[in-house]
Amino acid sequence: MSGNGRRRAPSGRPPRLTRRGRILLWCAGVCSVLVLGVVGVGAWVYNDLDDNIHAADVDNKLGGERPENLSPGSKNILVVGSDSRDGDNAKYGKGLTTMQSDTLMVLHIPANREWATVVSFPRDSWVEISACDKGDGATSTPHHAKINEAFAIGGTSGEVAGAAACTIKTVEANTGLRIDHFMSVDFQGFKGMVNALDGIEVCPEEAIHDKKAHLDLEAGCQTVRDEEALGYVRARYSVGDGSDVGRIGRQQEFMEALAAKAQSKLTSPSALYSFLQSATKSLTTDKDLAGIKPLSGLASELKGVPSDRLTFLTVPNYPREADLASDKANVVWQYPQAAEVFTALAKDQEIDKEQVEADAKDPLYASAVRVRVLNGTGVSGRAAAVAEKLREAGFTVVGTGNAPKSGSTTVKHPPGLERQAEVLASRASGVRAEQDAEAASGMVTLVVGTDLDPARIR
Secondary structure: OOOOOOOOOOOOOOOOOOHHHHHHHHOHHHHHHHHHHHHOOOHHHHHHHHHHOEEEOOHHHOOOOOOOOOOOOOEEEEEEEEEOOOHHHHHHOOOOOOOEEEEEEEEEEOOOOOOEEEEEOOOOEEEEEOOOEOOOOOEOOOEEEEOOHHHHHHOOOOOHHHHHHHHHHHHHHHHOOOOOEEEEEEHHHHHHHHHHOOOEEEOOOOOEEEOOOOEEEOOOOEEEOHHHHHHHHHOOOOOOOOOHHHHHHHHHHHHHHHHHHHHHHOOOHHHHHHHHHHHHHOEEEEOOOOOHHHHHHHHHHHHOOOHHHEEEEEOOEEEHHHOOOOOOOOEEEOOOHHHHHHHHHHOOOOOOHHHHHHHOOOOOOHHHOEEEEEEOOOOOOHHHHHHHHHHHOOOEEEEEEEOOOOOOOEEEEOOOOHHHHHHHHOOOOOOEEEEOOOOOOOOEEEEEOOOOOHHHOO
């Protein structure tokens, strides 16, 4: 037993909690509502907390070119851990004046409410950022960058609505998923929740000294609160392999511990009220979720999901250095595995995490796929435009040319290049791959039909 009476796992670390705890705590407002329901606080507290939740109207900022809703009744909720750099948050981003996002994930709740999946996106994911309203009368141009830049661009004016809208547009464009709701939780609210619980125990195996996260921790089990708690979940370069993927796992473990302590400790009215104040004040949602009642309904839906059918995974990815030797700071999503995850959720199909992870163990880098692009649209310059998009995605384009006019885009490949063809085809929704004994040797051929919009190549 540890000093606070909790039983330790055989490894000496605090026991792992249920996967349901992870969902509920990352969706801080939902967790709060669950606690409210258990304790049964008075109406005045209910109203007070309800007023804390901020609503942001994003509908008029998303535009009309959005993915089709292929599974009516299901819900995709974008969850952002935000880092505004304003006020008390300023110390965490010297020289940064825009809103930032440290954590990004999508919670998928199916129409039948019998399972759920949470997909995390490393903030170093190299993707195309959509054109967004910056809130100052200007519109950004589409460009490639880390995925968390979308939150900063849309939040140029300091409004969460703009930051959320740009993030939604970027996630939708790169995944094909229709986002139904969003939640944003900021740093200071997170710190308040930890403090209301008198801190959270962590057990780093090695000392952590991270200047960027303002953190100095010795190895071994200890309780963190205030700035140390924030530093622990933000630390990256000085811990493990220094990757954002590693930080995601550490954040999930921390939130599991927070969930367990909240369930066991919040028995006094004062501690409960302090915890809920911090949670709700830190929460901004879309207008439809902004309130205790709609969040309570969401919590009820999650509560009924069996624990063995809650799936947590990170988008399959690999270092972008494999495609561009000079980029040692970013990751790219791994295809076709990433596309298979997005397609399954779009069609409301449960994901086999073990299969996804097994398929992702042997990545085929985009740079290893040699592509010839042929224009079958009759529109001058289309092959060159598509070729440029493929180069940006890391593919090795070996040439362009023309083909007979075609309405359908296809990827043709010689025998033995099935995997290469599949990787290429998965970058554009609806494109099929087919074997062609007469296809050029050593490469795959993309015949661009009139159905392919170059802008939709991921």
